[in-house]
Amino acid sequence: MHTTSPRAEDRAFDTAHFRQALGQFATGVTVITTRLADGTFRGLTASSFNSVSLDPPLVLWSLANGANSMPIFSGNSHxxxxxxxxxxxxxxxxxxTRGVNPWDSVEYELSRTGQPILKGASAWFECHNRSRYPEGDHVIFVGEVELCEFSPCPPLIFHGGQFGALG
Structure with missing residues (x-):
């Protein structure tokens, strides 16, 4: 079910100011990876990751409508x-970074479905591409977690346009 509420008022909105305000929210940093039918690996950096549900186990992330990788992640099952x-x-x-092949210098292993898992990650979640919801200038991807793993190492965070660590 998708519902929207009426807007409070029509007014000019400062997108740059909004982006700066969002930058005050510290997030984790993820790389979403997948494998194409021809065996080629693809990946992208995303900080728009969040949990949705424990039962069933669901997570979400979002991708800009104009992203070159939109057809890849929309079309793959995992x-x-x-x-x-x-x-x-x-x-x-x-x-x-556009125009580079990160897979030439990245250590990874394959999941049970052949998806690339980056070595050393704090955690990873292998997901079935359950659903997608267009909203604004992004598509929200909901993944059903089929398998996950974690290690007790500190995560990378992003805040105010900078990468960092806790503490």
Missing amino acids: YVINVLNARQAHLAKLFA
Whole structure:
């Protein structure tokens, strides 16, 4: 069920100010990875990750409508959400850079469905691509977690346009 409420008032909205305000919310940093039918790996950096439900186990993330990888993640049945550890900022930058193949320099292993899992991640979630919801200038992906794992290492965080660690 998708419902919307009426807007309080029509007014000009400062998108740059909104973006700065959002930057005050510290988030974890993930790399979403998948494998295409031809065996090619793809991945992207995302900080829009959150839990949805424990029963069934659901998580969400979002992707801009104009992203080059939209057809890839919309069409694949599975993907892995890799939660980066505090020493993996280089991976966040690598997977956010256009025109480079990050897989040439990344250590990974394969999940049970053949999806790439980044070595050293604080946690990973192998997901079935359950549903997608267009909203604003993004699509919200809801993944049903089929398998997950974690290690007790500090996560990478993003706050105010900077990568960092807790503490």
